[in-house]
Amino acid sequence: MTIAPGTDSFDQTASHGDSRPVYLDCNATTPIEPAVLREVVEFLQGDFGNAGSRTHAYGQRAKERVNRAREEVAAVVGAKPDEVIFTSGATESNNLAILGLEEIGRNTGRRHIITTQIEHKAVLEPVERLRDRGFDVTLLPPNRGGWVEPQSVADALRPDTLLVSVMAANNETGVIQPIGAIADALESHDTYLHVDAAQAFGKLLDELRNSRIDMMSVSGHKLYAPKGIGALILRRRGYRRIPLTPLTIGGGQERGLRSGTLPVALIAGLATSATIAVRHHDSRTAHCIKLRDRLITALEPLNASFNGDLDRTMPHTLNFSVPGVDSEAAIVALKDLVAISNGSACTSQSYDPSHVLVAMNLPDERIHGALRFSWSHLTEEPDWMQVASRLQLIQHS
Template sequence: MSPTYLDCNATTPLEPEVKDLLLHFLVEEFGNEGSRTHEYGARAKQAVQKARDQVAAVVAAKRDEVIFTSGATESNNIAILGLRSAGREQEKRHVITTAIEHKAVLEPCAALEQEGFEVTRLPVTSGGFVEPEAVQTALQPDTLLVSIMQANNETGIRQPLDRVAEILADHPAYFHTDAAQGFGKDIETLRNPRIDLISISGHKIYATKGIGALIVRRRGYERPPLKPLAFGGGQERGLRPGTLPVALIAALGEAAEIAVRDHAKRRQINLRIRERAMTALAKLNPRFTGDLSRSLDHVINVAFPGLDSEALMLALKDLVAISNGSACTSSSYSPSHVLKAMGMSDDEANACVRISWCHLMPEVDWDVIVNRISGLR
């Protein structure tokens, strides 16, 4: 019997309705969206347009503001590196981000730095969030971009995007958020019209890997002046060329619509799981990571006295699938840059594990897990 999957921040299972639609477009409606001469192409185009509407509706954007990509990593790269030409032309070469961003934000920012841009990486509190006042202090007249994630992938801690949006109200800097973890879960935050650029991934909201989007909001009639990173074909308003993966796009659209439809029901299930987990784990004198009042409903980051994460995961591998950091950096055994930025020592960071669940998971026997952990001491 397989262990219970509790690593939904890394990737989620397919929602059954999404799987059915995915297979329909893989097997039956397999036309190319760019084929304009026959009905297969027309139906594919209709499916893509419907998906744009579904994704846009989650964040109160417009259909033509949705650019399909391969996922949040590509979206982050387009959002950040796509602004460098505008930065040079406007002599705005300052970027603000945080020390706890995903590598898909930190590394494009580092690439800009190598090209002569100034990058300010804001510290975070021990609670795992950036203070809005730090953004205010860091702003300069030549600030081109502020990039702050919606919720951290390792801790689940939500960042104060609404407050940052208020601070940026009278500043022309573009505001980008990596919303891979929060899209479709923390819904109202992303509907703030001051957020110019939003990166999302399908496989975090019960769709597939290999598909995502960048929402590019207009200010009045002007779009952020993004330049493409790749060329050939002109698809997606010239920002992301290549044949559109219609089946993956349709699946993403369906997942986005279901996320809004079932938001309250999913939240209730996730909070019930959270309560049971916290009650059971409390017997082990755990150290929870970050300000839990700011956490997403479906994730906790925790350490247990006297145990490091590798030993813990090994001992539990037949019971549950959990992780000790970002899936994108799991091949690295260095302490988490997120937890270090929160003020942890190497040993403290190396003791932490992430437990993340969803509404599709079977019932978890937390007492069995607690008994197994107790036996390790």
């Protein structure tokens, strides 16, 4: 595709050639929004100063852009600018939110953590590290629809529960978790609530503005910004900041929680992508719903099973299985038409069954046949009927 100058979107009449498949793996990473790309280049080439340099205009301009970026990112979820800590992405944010609580947990005797079996590995593995260090962990299963019941969170709470970590939307199924109801269940408890919002930031608006969410992880490359930038939003409780211990030291940047020279160009890109996402939220959602509905219609003759409650699924994601169709065979058969996956990009080199679908207690044949299609407002609609026809050929072979 090419960039349409002066617009927020790609010129969808141009492409890289007929041999290139339509990209349908946006839950793994998204293309860069053109307006974002322009700003990133501007701060790489022109305003390339260090935001920590106080003695000249280059540094001052960089600092001013970072300050505006905090405002823009915070505004998406109703936070305050000084509650935004820039990181390299959601994985680092998750690690800081979880491992950063270890010291306060030990000092207060609160060593119980609640999370879910369907979290991204960037949550499950830090939690497992704390388990190895003596913390007690409760892993909650989802129901067959792919979400965790709020009552199960409430039932698992203990006086020594330090942290509850639940993702906003699942990266494999697209199922939206009931964050509002979970937050309500925690209202009278002092535990910290962390939400991995990598798949939802800028896409779910009201749900992430709940003030009971203490910590929120954000990823730029899931929202049409570059890879390598994200944020951890840390809401204060009154005047109290969350007592995190930094994982990276040596400079004191980001309120001492994440030392290192700030990547101003990437921060600017994240902020611009966040602002545009809110501005065009309704039209983007409508386009994604249109693509999803047409895909569902095309799959009807194949008797496909949808892995996740469609009434609770993000409009840009569809995880499904076709009887008699193995996911690896389907990906090969479709590779010249669409670029898709059969699970998380972080574990795509592994042929182990999806831990998310296993936790949902789905039949083995559905798990091994599961395909994840994920798109965006920038996606050119593929020939869904041709996609379905290819799958049908495998089904009948």
